[in-house]
Amino acid sequence: MPLGKYYCDYCDKQFQDTSSARKRHLQGLQHQRARALYYDSFKAQNQIQLESIGRGVCNHFLRMGFCQYGDSCIYIHPMPQHLQNPIAQLKPAAEDAVRGGMGISLGNLPTSLRPPPEGGYPSLPFVDWG
Known part of the structure; x- marks a missing residue:
């Protein structure tokens, strides 16, 4: 009897549907990252800011207005006041x-x-x- 295929929506990947293959995939680093990115896309901006309270502010971004690391920087890049509250405008x-x-x-x-x-x-x- 042929084995079925398992399709992972997070990774856009297909593989044999065996318990060991599925377990290996679900515990893999690529799947964990893809799943985290998917669920982070639904978080509200203020919730993301609350999670980043423990991090410091990027001094290079404050001085220069940009950071070479962009969104992957470990520090916070504060937004200008007119972008933080667009509803007030x-x-x-x-x-x-x-x-x-x-x-x-x-x-x-x-x-x-x-x-x-x-x-x-x-x-x-x-x-x-x-």
């Missing part, structure tokens, strides 16, 4: 934030829940589907 204008003195915040409402424009919506052209 998206605040609505004052006239959009409050409408009619009622104190209703329209800046964060989806388009479907916003009131219609003052002049109403433009009419759509007639199309005969007949």
